[in-house]
Amino acid sequence: MQNDKPKISVILTSFNVDAFISDALDCAVNQTLKDIEIIVVDDGSTDGTQKIIEEYARRDSRIKPILQKENSIGGVATPANLGMDAARGEYIGFIDGDDLLKLDAFEKLYLSAKSFDSDICVCQFNEFFQDSPYSTSEPLGHNWSQLPKEDHFISTVIDKKALLSLSPVPWRKIYKREMIEKNNIRFPVVDHFFEDNPFHWQTVLSAEKVSLVREVLFHHRMKRSGQTVGGGHLVFSNVFNFIPYFIKYSKSDHEAEYQSSIVKWILDHARYYLMICGKTQRRKNIELIKHSVKRIDEKWYKNAFTSGEIGLDDVELLGSILRGSSHSARRNIKRKNNNIFSYFLSLRKILGLKYAFKFTDRKFKPFRTLNKRSVWIKDEINSSVYKSTSVNSHLLKIDAIFKAFETSKNT
Structure with missing residues (x-):
């Protein structure tokens, strides 16, 4: 029985x-x-x-x-x-x-x-x-x-x-x-x-x-x-159609925290999609990915970055996508595959700051490449230059990174 x-x-x-x-x-x-x-x-x-x-x-x-x-x-x-x-x-x-x-x-x-x-x-x-x-x-x-x-x-x-x-x-x-x-x-x-x-x-x-x-x-x-x-890549592109489902399921008392997970999911899949595409297909479908990332509010990306859920290389990838630059996006993917993200997180932890930067011509600028271990990290890490009040003003100006977002909404 x-x-x-x-x-x-x-x-x-x-x-x-x-x-x-x-x-x-x-x-x-x-x-x-x-x-x-x-x-x-x-x-x-x-x-x-x-x-x-x-x-x-x-x-x-x-x-x-x-x-x-x-x-x-x-x-x-x-x-x-x-x-x-x-x-x-x-x-x-x-x-x-x-x-x-x-x-x-x-x-x-x-x-x-x-x-x-x-x-x-x-x-x-x-x-x-x-x-x-x-x-x-x-x-x-x-x-x-x-x-x-x-x-x-x-x-x-x-x-x-x-x-x-x-x-x-x-x-x-x-x-x-x-x-x-x-x-x-x-x-x-x-x-x-x-x-x-x-x-x-x-x-x-x-x-x-x-x-x-x-x-x-x-x-x-x-x-x-x-x-x-x-x-192949034509089938894989369908994965972005489920973004509205993630937004729907994430409605809760902790919605803001899950928003960062959605952002990370989008950028990770965009990176993989662009990696498996050939050069011609990558150029053709960059607009598809651009449409997908624009479904999410700009603040979600900013919050994901400032909370450490995504790194500077993810933001750069976002900018490449919004500019429709498949070449720039591909270059970012190669850096990502060289553990740049892990390096950025380690660097931020060492400095105790939310942003990696370097001192050039007496101005603080975002350290965007991160593809080499620069001498300045060792020499300047304990320098009083990091205690300058001007640091925070530069660190907080991440809006400039997302300027492509505002521009893309008009295209």
Whole structure:
């Protein structure tokens, strides 16, 4: 007799993955946590995927197939939502139809979540490439260092901002279904991809208790034909369409603090987008990014800078975008990849100031390049010149950096 409320409703979504679906299903049915239901939602596959799903469903009564006749818009949104509508479990988890996971993955996630009654439990993952023996760590994995050292915690604003900085993928987490239903959380169904970004924001901001499993439990397949991230820069540009969702979800008593996270998200994605574009495409689509960054009020960028959420190189990137200068933006990206941001933060901490600057011709000027370790840092750091009353007046004049904003609003 089946449990009316299994521990986890595992939602496996698929579309034209007949070469990989068996591996994903094997990982699901052989989980060490047996009290699960496996809801397999196929989004109108035209290959042999649905036949494979039906065969597995005949062999394992825990598998509940939902087979769509036609492919839906918006990537995984519709099939994932259908799975959540059908879910009966205490928690909800996801599997991509071409991914792999350890056989004890859901048991470890569930035990961690249950021990603290968590709304979300998050584990680590890696990426592997088709026809390659090599794997890489998760994108943005370095942001785990921003999370609390404890494996269970009450999620404060600072914690939520740290969670938001992680990769938004839903399939390395489990979510308490009560939280999902209470907050009416679903993937947005729109005619573009990257629907996991707004889902990530809404679930993280809704969660009160969070658990972490600091172990790689999921293995995400990359570079297969038909994959969203394999669609190149034209597909990736759609990610900016979700900015209004982030603004909507961030409406709270701490709205101003989440505004800085939105700003950082926009500039980080703009930087990555421009990095993967070729020269011709970068020139063509700089206007698209310009339109996206202008959706946010100028004050948000200023506040993000003065609070330290973004650095001087991020502001320079913003200026390049607003001027429509793809060459300048590309140059900024190269500097960013040389750890300029980390250097700027270290410099600001050493000086105890909000702005990095140098003394030239008896005037303080923003130190904009930061691509070399200059002698002036060592020689002048303890100089009385930093105690001059004129310093603050120069430090506070960051409005000049954002002048491109005012100009661009008239174009």
